Amino acid sequence: ESEAEEHDVVVIGGGPGGYVAAIKAAQEGLKTACVEKRGALGGTCLNVGCIPSKSLLNNSHIYHQILHDVKNRGIDVGDVKLNLTQMMKAKEQSVSGLTKGIEFLFKRNGVDYVKGTGTIAGEHEIRVSPLDGGEPQTLRAKNIIIATGSEATPFTGLEIDEKRIITSTGAIALTEVPEKMVVIGGGIIGLEMGSVWSRLGSEVTVVEYLGAIGGPGMDAEMAKTMQRILQKQGMKFKLNTKVMGGDVESDNIKINVESAKDGKSEAIDADVVLVAIGRRPYTAGLGLENVGIEVDERGRIVIDQEYRTKIPHIRVIGDVTFGAMLAHKAEEEGIAAVEYIKKGYGHVNYGAIPSVMYTHPEAAWVGQTEQEVKATGKAYNIGSFPFSANSRAKTNLDNTEGMVKFITDKETDRILGIHIIGPNAGEMIAEGVLAMEYGASSEDIGRTSHAHPTLSEAFKEAAMAAFSKPIHA
Ligand code: FAD
Ligand code: NAI
DSSP states (O other): OOOOEEEEEEEEOOSHHHHHHHHHHHHTTOOEEEEESSSSSSHHHHHHSHHHHHHHHHHHHHHHHHHHTSGGGTOOOOOOOOOHHHHHHHHHHHHHHHHHHHHHHHHHHTOEEEEEEEEEEETTEEEEEETTSOOOEEEEEEEEEEOOOEEEOOBTTBOOOSSSEEOHHHHTSOSSOOSEEEEEOOSHHHHHHHHHHHHTTOEEEEEOSSSSSSOTTOOHHHHHHHHHHHHHTTOEEEOSEEEEEEEEOSSOEEEEEEETTTOOEEEEEESEEEEOSOEEEOOTTSOHHHHTOOBOTTSOBOOOTTSBOSSTTEEEOGGGSSSOOOHHHHHHHHHHHHHHHHHSOOOOOGGGOOEEEOSSSEEEEEEOOHHHHHHHTOOEEEEEEEGGGOHHHHHTTOOTTOEEEEEEETTTOBEEEEEEEETTHHHHHHHHHHHHHTTOBHHHHHTSOOOTTOTHHHHHHHHHHHHSOOSOO
16 A cells, blocks of 8 residues: 555545535645546536536527427528437537546646545545555545535336436436436426427426426426426426336336325336436445444535534535535535635625526526515515517517516515526526625616616516516516
């Protein structure tokens, strides 16, 4: 065994939480190593999550648009054919470019990239089993940051093979378009990946246990609107429906479902079944038991407000601990955890973390939903503005069914939440996040000039609607 190397910070996991923490720590002058077992940096997000799914969403949207939408724009096209192999190659190109980019950033900032599985062996000791199968190595660390992320929650009784019974990892890598796809779970993964395969020609049925799609955190009015839009695009929904199990036969899969309301059962045929019922923290092989670090009943590593476990120099960030499982949330925590180590203080504003669902149109939101505000008992105003009345959305003939919705404090006009369904909602929400960071009122936004003709005028007019009246509706 080689001699133990001493680091100020060793980060376990090279996803958005881990790699950002490692770069930040190195920038702060701390001697830093990052241990990653995947063989590539970027974690779930870059390798099998955010990036490949958005590549497929973008390109399947273009395909769908050429098939169904360009004719009335005055563009006649000939034979349109899907080349799925090439679409997957385009995806792989984006992924490999970005993961290599992080490797470059590690070099530039002087982060030691250790390829292997890290196990916490002692309070200051990480044993690494190298990816290439060589001798285990020991790293010594003054501080440890755990950023081991999450994995798909399995569905008991349906064994994942990533070919016919798949998680999102299989859903970004299918080699042919299934005729019939059943999606278990109408959350973000179900709707994004369901959209991809629906656009490419699958008959997609989404089975959701609850009475609304969108997963936790989506405003009820937005969820309803989104469901209506996706239904028009051809996706089918079975809400309030429980999946009881499935029969996997050689040429067909039968998914048995039961209505949560009246107990009526039926079987849905599928060629491919996507299990998208949430993700769970990943701590296998991490060695938490060696140092007595605890996880809660959902497997999340327990930490305090400074990201410390009960061993204060072992901190935890990202999907493997509390909070939204989002890449940008993990990144903010990576920065804050390092600042705690270096300076003794750090901060993440959990009230202003945006969520984006990259369907078409996109859904994006920040702050509280209307149902959450209502539950607090606080008096509130709603200001909403439809894209059907926005000049740019009309000019672009781009999905004018969505809207911008502001929820404000009736007394102070302070913004409590912003919800958008529309083209480019994911970019537009940044303005809302900034407004909330600065404690803005809807009047602040309503009196701010927005360029004409842009989609963001709908944002301004929704703000105007919250404290006064919009002009164009
Ligand atoms: P991860 O990205 O999961 O990284 C953890 C890393 O740690 C992994 O690479 C793993 O190999 C490594 N690791 C684990 N244990 C060890 C060990 N013992 N030793 C060494 N290495 C180890 N979020 C968004 O914000 N926007 C999106 O558009 C989005 N799209 C998504 C689409 C899909 C299909 C999925 C599945 C997720 C998506 N997410 C998205 C969520 C996002 O991917 C996660 O929130 C994010 O990756 C969490 O970052 P993390 O650093 O906490 O963990
Ligand atoms: P999710 O939590 O968003 O949605 C899961 C859905 O499945 C919920 O609506 C839930 O009610 C339903 N469900 C649970 N058990 C069920 C059952 N037995 N039968 C039927 N329905 C059931 O989880 P999802 O979609 O798997 O995504 C996991 C996480 O990944 C997200 O919460 C998000 O944090 C992250 N992600 C983020 C993306 C983005 O930011 N654009 C994209 C994809 C994933």
